[in-house]
Amino acid sequence: MISSLMSQSRVASVHPASYIRALLSLQPPTISFFKRLFGSFAATSPAAMSAATTRAQSLINDNAVVVFSKSYCPYCHSSKKLLKDLNAKYTVLELDQDDEGSAIQTALAEISGQRTVPNIFINQKHIGGNSDLQAKTDLKELLEAAGAL
Numbered sequence: 707m708i709s710s711l712m713s714q715s716r717v718a719s720v721h722p723a724s725y726i727r728a729l730l731s732l733q734p735p736t737i738s739f740f741k742r743l744f745g746s747f748a749a750t751s752p753a754a755m756s757a758a759t760t761r762a763q764s765l766i767n768d769n770a771v772v773v774f775s776k777s778y779c780p781y782c783h784s785s786k787k788l789l790k791d792l793n794a795k796y797t798v799l800e801l802d803q804d805d806e807g808s809a810i811q812t813a814l815a816e817i818s819g820q821r822t823v824p825n826i827f828i829n830q831k832h833i834g835g836n837s838d839l840q841a842k843t844d845l846k847e848l849l850e851a852a853g854a855l
């Protein structure tokens with residue numbers, strides 16, 4: 707589909723309706739691929755940023771363990787598996803499946819200084835990413851103190 711669009715663009719006489727038909731034929735997985743690719747470059751209004759910051763902070767404040775994740779991220783998968791294997795209660799927000807995900811990721815960079823996912827909080831304390839979680843020798847104690855075990 708993309709290559710057909712590109713090759714058509716080199717033909718000066720192509721009818722605009724062809725482009726519209728091609729765009730309409732885009733399937734949801736293709737659209738979500740482009741959203742994932744370009745979403746982080748989209749401008750976010752100050753009001754949307756403020757709402758995203760409030761939502762991120764509320765999730766951190768109201769939950770013992772929060773994993774800000776992306777559904778396709780292998781590091782996120784490892785973190786969620788570790789918490790699951792420990793039978794910990796944890797809250798996940800898959801940023802790539804959320805309309806505000808991109809703004810929340812920016813808010814998290816401001817809140818925690820970390821832009822990558824997973825971005826993990828236990829008992830309102832910023833833990834870091836997957837390598838930080840895996841390296842925690844006192845993880846069980848942290849989870850117990852948070853009421854997540």
Ligand SMILES: N[C@@H](CCC(=O)N[C@@H](CS)C(=O)NCC(=O)O)C(=O)O
Nearest residue numbers: 779780781821822823824835836837
């Ligand atoms: N060392 C980090 C690696 C995390 C990482 O590279 N995550 C990727 C996703 S798999 C990421 O955040 N990429 C930037 C993005 O998705 O915006 C960790 O252990 O958490």
